[in-house]
Amino acid sequence: DTGVSQNPRHKITKRGQNVTFRCDPISEHNRLYWYRQTLGQGPEFLTYFQNEAQLEKSRLLSDRFSAERPKGSFSTLEIQRTEQGDSAMYLCASSLGRYSNQPQHFGDGTRLSIL
Amino acid sequence: AQKVTQAQTEISVVEKEDVTLDCVYETRDTTYYLFWYKQPPSGELVFLIRRNSFDEQNEISGRYSWNFQKSTSSFNFTITASQVVDSAVYFCALSDPNQTGANNLFFGTGTRLTVIP
Numbered sequence: 084d085t086g087v088s089q090n091p092r093h094k095i096t097k098r099g100q101n102v103t104f105r106c107d108p109i110s111e112h113n114r115l116y117w118y119r120q121t122l123g124q125g126p127e128f129l130t131y132f133q134n135e136a137q138l139e140k141s142r143l144l145s146d147r148f149s150a151e152r153p154k155g156s157f158s159t160l161e162i163q164r165t166e167q168g169d170s171a172m173y174l175c176a177s178s179l180g181r182y183s184n185q186p187q188h189f190g191d192g193t194r195l196s197i198l
Numbered sequence: 199a200q201k202v203t204q205a206q207t208e209i210s211v212v213e214k215e216d217v218t219l220d221c222v223y224e225t226r227d228t229t230y231y232l233f234w235y236k237q238p239p240s241g242e243l244v245f246l247i248r249r250n251s252f253d254e255q256n257e258i259s260g261r262y263s264w265n266f267q268k269s270t271s272s273f274n275f276t277i278t279a280s281q282v283v284d285s286a287v288y289f290c291a292l293s294d295p296n297q298t299g300a301n302n303l304f305f306g307t308g309t310r311l312t313v314i315p
Contacts, residue, residue, distance in 0.1 A: 116302060125202075125289050125305025126243070139300040172241065184231045184250070184293055184301050189243035 085109070087190035089175050095196045096165060103161045104193045108177030115158050116187060117150055118174040119143065126174055132158060162195075170197045200225050202292050204306035211280050212314050219275045219309045221290030231293040232266065232273045233303065238286040249273065280313045287311070 088107040096102055108115050113134050118126035129148070131139040134155035144150075147166075152158040162169055172194050176187035201224040211217045223232065234246040247257065249266050257264050261278045277284055287310045291303040 114301075116300070118303075123307070125291070125307050126303070127305070128300070128302040131300035131302055139302070141302075174243065176243075178301075184248070184295060186233065186245045186248050187303060188245060189235075191240065191242045194241075 087175055087177055087188055089173075089190035089193050091193055092191060093194045093196070095198065097198050098165055098167060100165055101161065101163045102165060102195060103159055104173055104175075104195075106158045106160070106175030106177075106190060108157070108175070109179075109188055112177035112179045112188075113155065114178045114180065114185075114187075115152055116176040116178075117158070117160050118176065120172040120174055120192070121170075129160075129173075165195075165197050167197050170195055200292050200294050200304045202290050202304055202306035204290055204309050206309045207307070208310045208312070210312045210314060213282060214279050216276060216278050217280055217311065219277075219288050219290075219311065221273045221275065221306060223271050223273065223290070223292045225292060225294050227294055229295065231295075231301075233291040233293065234264065234273075234275050235289045235291060235305075236286045237289060237308070243289070246275075277311075280311075282313050282315050285311060285313045 090105045115132040117129040120126040132152040147163045150160045172192040174192045176189045178185045178187045203222045230251045232249045236244045263276045265274045287308040289308045291305045293301050
C-alpha cells in the first residue's frame with residue numbers, strides 16, 4: 084500500500100509564470116484534499132474532491148487557482164500568474180469513506196518558491 | 199467558527215524526559231473530531247491519533263498518551279521518555295462535519311519539539 088505521492092517535490096519559478104502540481108492519492112481513497120502551508124503555520128484547507136467532483140473550495144482559493152481530479156484518481160493543482168505570496172508548501176491528502184471521518188493521509192508536499 | 203490553539207511554539211527537553219503538548223479547540227458543534235499529526239524535518243505529516251467528541255477516554259499507545267477533556271476543550275498529548283527521533287513539529291487539528299461536508303481539517307500553528315541527546 085503506497086502512500087500519497089506528490090510531484091514535483093520542489094518548484095522554483097519566476098513571478099507571473101504558471102505552475103502545475105500533481106497528487107496521486109492512496110489507491111481506492113475517494114476523498115482528496117489540497118492544503119497550503121506557509122512557514123511557521125499549520126496547513127490551511129484549499130479544496131476537496133469526492134471522487135471526481137470538486138465539492139468544496141476555500142476562500143483562499145483565488146481565481147488564479149484551479150484544481151481537477153479527472154476520473155477520480157490523481158489530482159492536479161494549477162496556479163496561474165504566480166505571485167510572491169504563492170510561495171508555500173502545497174500538501175495533498177487523501178482518505179477513505181463517504182460519511183465517516185477517517186484520518187487524512189498526507190503526501191510529502193510540493194514546495195513552491197517564487198523568484 | 200472553528201479554532202485550534204497551540205500556545206507552545208517551541209519546547210526543548212532532554213532525552214528521556216516526559217513532555218506534554220497542549221491543544222485547546224473551539225467549535226460550536228457537539229459532533230467533531232480531533233487529531234494529532236507529526237511533521238518531521240522531511241515534511242510529511244504523519245497521522246498519530248483521531249478522537250471523536252463522544253469518546254473522552256484517554257488513550258495510550260506505547261510512549262504516547264492523549265488526554266481529552268471536553269470540559270476545558272483540550273486535547274493534550276504526552277510523550278513519555280522522549281527520544282531524539284521525537285523531534286518534530288506536532289500539529290493538533292479539528293474536523294467539524296456539521297460545518298463543512300468536506301470534513302477538512304483546521305490546524306493549530308504547531309509546537310516544535312526538540313529532544314536534546
